[in-house]
Amino acid sequence: MNLRMNFPGLRAIYQFEMARTWRTLFQSVVSPVVTTTLYFIVFGAAIGSRITEINGVTFAAFIIPGLIMLSILTESVSNASFGIHLPRFTGTIYELLSAPVSSLEVVLGYVGAAATKSIVLGFIILATARLFVDYDIAHPVAMVCILVVTAITFSLFGFIIGIWADNFEKLQFVPMLVITPLTFLGGSFYSIDMLPPFWRTLTLFNPVVYLISAFRWSFYDTADVPIGISIVMIFLFLTVCIGVVCWIFQTGYRLKN
Amino acid sequence: MPPDSDEKPARIANNSPESAISVSKLSKIYAGGHAALTDIDLEIRKGEIFALLGPNGAGKTTLISIICGIVSPTSGRITAGGDDVIRDYRKTRTKIGLVPQELTTDAFETVWNTVSFSRGLFGKKPDPAFIERTLRDLSLWDRKDSKIITLSGGMKRRVLIAKALSHEPEILFLDEPTAGVDVELRRGMWDMVRKLQETGVTIILTTHYIEEAEEMADRIGVINGGRIVLVEDKAALMKKLGKKELRLHLHHPMQTIPADLSGHDLALEGDGNTLVFTFDTQAERTGTTRLLGDLDRLEIRFSDLDTRQRSLEDIFVSVVGESS
Numbered sequence: 278m279n280l281r282m283n284f285p286g287l288r289a290i291y292q293f294e295m296a297r298t299w300r301t302l303f304q305s306v307v308s309p310v311v312t313t314t315l316y317f318i319v320f321g322a323a324i325g326s327r328i329t330e331i332n333g334v335t336f337a338a339f340i341i342p343g344l345i346m347l348s349i350l351t352e353s354v355s356n357a358s359f360g361i362h363l364p365r366f367t368g369t370i371y372e373l374l375s376a377p378v379s380s381l382e383v384v385l386g387y388v389g390a391a392a393t394k395s396i397v398l399g400f401i402i403l404a405t406a407r408l409f410v411d412y413d414i415a416h417p418v419a420m421v422c423i424l425v426v427t428a429i430t431f432s433l434f435g436f437i438i439g440i441w442a443d444n445f446e447k448l449q450f451v452p453m454l455v456i457t458p459l460t461f462l463g464g465s466f467y468s469i470d471m472l473p474p475f476w477r478t479l480t481l482f483n484p485v486v487y488l489i490s491a492f493r494w495s496f497y498d499t500a501d502v503p504i505g506i507s508i509v510m511i512f513l514f515l516t517v518c519i520g521v522v523c524w525i526f527q528t529g530y531r532l533k534n
Numbered sequence: 535m536p537p538d539s540d541e542k543p544a545r546i547a548n549n550s551p552e553s554a555i556s557v558s559k560l561s562k563i564y565a566g567g568h569a570a571l572t573d574i575d576l577e578i579r580k581g582e583i584f585a586l587l588g589p590n591g592a593g594k595t596t597l598i599s600i601i602c603g604i605v606s607p608t609s610g611r612i613t614a615g616g617d618d619v620i621r622d623y624r625k626t627r628t629k630i631g632l633v634p635q636e637l638t639t640d641a642f643e644t645v646w647n648t649v650s651f652s653r654g655l656f657g658k659k660p661d662p663a664f665i666e667r668t669l670r671d672l673s674l675w676d677r678k679d680s681k682i683i684t685l686s687g688g689m690k691r692r693v694l695i696a697k698a699l700s701h702e703p704e705i706l707f708l709d710e711p712t713a714g715v716d717v718e719l720r721r722g723m724w725d726m727v728r729k730l731q732e733t734g735v736t737i738i739l740t741t742h743y744i745e746e747a748e749e750m751a752d753r754i755g756v757i758n759g760g761r762i763v764l765v766e767d768k769a770a771l772m773k774k775l776g777k778k779e780l781r782l783h784l785h786h787p788m789q790t791i792p793a794d795l796s797g798h799d800l801a802l803e804g805d806g807n808t809l810v811f812t813f814d815t816q817a818e819r820t821g822t823t824r825l826l827g828d829l830d831r832l833e834i835r836f837s838d839l840d841t842r843q844r845s846l847e848d849i850f851v852s853v854v855g856e857s858s
């Protein structure tokens with residue numbers, strides 16, 4: 278139907294969203310770095326000194342992939358959800374809806390910008406971690422791929438939340454009451470093998486487990502869940518998110534009256 | 535995307551004069567079940583200033599929102615320059631600019647950035663010189679680096695206009711551009727709209743100020759209760775419905791109109807001090823001479839007289855009154 282892309286339109290949305298990041302640089306980048314540092318001090322240095330190695334990796338090194346995932350997930354969701362929610366809230370969405378941009382360009386712009394920000398953040402945390410602990414990356418290419426795909430998936434998820442939420446409470450609710458618990462309980466700071474059997478089984482229903490497991494595998498070549506299963510789960514979640522976004526645009530859900 | 539220069543006049547149903555927007559059988563029922571628009575048929579001609587006049591809640595914003603793609607129609611079809619606004623939305627939206635009724639802006643953006651953003655969003659390559667000209671024309675150049683939140687209401691409105699003009703649209707919608715704007719700014723707005731028309735832009739403005747439609751429009755559409763009640767050339771409308779009044783200020787007030795004058799369309803106003811005669815300027819005989827003769831015969835004296843064109847307001851009241 279409309280095969281030609283509106284590249285200036287896509288660029289405008291992407292740059293607009295990135296500009297918002299620069300305007301809120303402190304909130305966007307500095308505060309997650311500070312938080313991560315605190316995690317290292319508390320978990321890595323204080324508690325970690327009392328925990329022996331997990332699967333041959335020191336505790337401080339073990340938590341790095343989980344910490345990065347924690348930030349990527351929360352930041353992707355909150356950035357993307359806020360990015361699309363704000364124009365709905367202020368009413369400036371009228372311009373987006375009346376512009377010659379397709380839903381593809383809108384999603385690429387908003388989700389692309391949110392994912393970019395998360396990816397950059399992931400690398401900043403990775404570099405920050407270097408100040409505290411030595412680590413190896415066994416599969417660097419896989420590591421980058423998982424990072425990128427996760428950032429995109431959760432930015433899509435955030436985009437959906439931003440459209441679904443009709444107020445700011447709901448917008449805050451999901452990152453705080455869904456993403457953070459799932460990440461904490463998803464093996465950010467422990468191996469799920471350490472859990473009693475019942476909890477271990479229950480944990481397998483937590484999609485974040487697969488992300489963290491796969492990501493940790495890319496660092497240390499050890500995983501809670503077989504890497505193949507993790508990858509299937511990651512793409513499954515990505516597919517679901519893409520499907521929901523397509524449905525949103527087809528129906529105009531919460532976008533058009 | 536460059537605007538499409540290959541217009542297809544052959545596809546335009548209304549052959550004289552060229553149609554900019556064509557709305558047919560458009561209806562909108564909102565989710566709550568409220569019928570905001572019913573069976574709207576409307577042609578906007580290329581290059582004209584069209585005023586959509588109607589009271590609050592008439593459906594003006596809904597109509598504009600559907601044409602621009604912000605609200606989905608329940609049924610009906612709209613074309614802009616011959617292209618369907620839903621199927622060929624890229625083509626049509628590239629041609630259309632919209633200044634919304636509400637002052638919705640990105641508070642923390644600068645004027646320059648928000649206008650440049652709009653241009654990009656509508657598929658145009660950056661053109662700083664064009665944006666500079668637009669901002670200068672709208673007296674916003676001095677404030678180009680100001681955050682929008684620091685601007686006055688009138689300036690914000692102009693920022694929205696600059697955004698709508700940033701992609702050089704052929705058709706501009708102005709939804710209540712002068713609502714809550716003081717007289718001086720209103721005049722400025724009208725001047726700007728006329729200048730735009732001179733450059734070939736088709737302008738559709740909504741208003742509930744009759745004087746605005748009267749002042750600005752080439753044609754006027756009256757909408758009420760979600761239905762188009764009437765569409766006319768302004769001049770024709772004024773002529774057709776534009777009766778004149780002859781007002782006679784009497785020497786001696788009257789309690790009732792004498793029976794001898796019952797053949798004339800007369801009314802008393804101002805405690806019987808003013809006798810008002812309504813006549814049709816288009817009629818072969820207006821009846822003024824006969825009235826004056828009769829008054830003379832009855833020795834009814836008056837100190838002064840004047841005539842007055844019925845304003846659009848009067849027309850509007852009678853049209854809307856009939857339709858509801």
Ligand SMILES: Nc1ncnc2c1ncn2[C@@H]1O[C@H](COP(=O)(O)OP(=O)(O)O)[C@@H](O)[C@H]1O
Pocket residue numbers: 534564565566568569570588589590591592593594595596597
């Ligand atoms: N989003 C909406 N949901 C339900 N009803 C609406 C919505 N927007 C407008 N309406 C109703 O539709 C009618 C027309 O509104 P609108 O187009 O804004 O009128 P106008 O611009 O002429 O004042 C009004 O009765 C209004 O209450």
Ligand SMILES: [Mg+2]
Pocket residue numbers: 594595596635709710
């Ligand atoms: Mg309105």
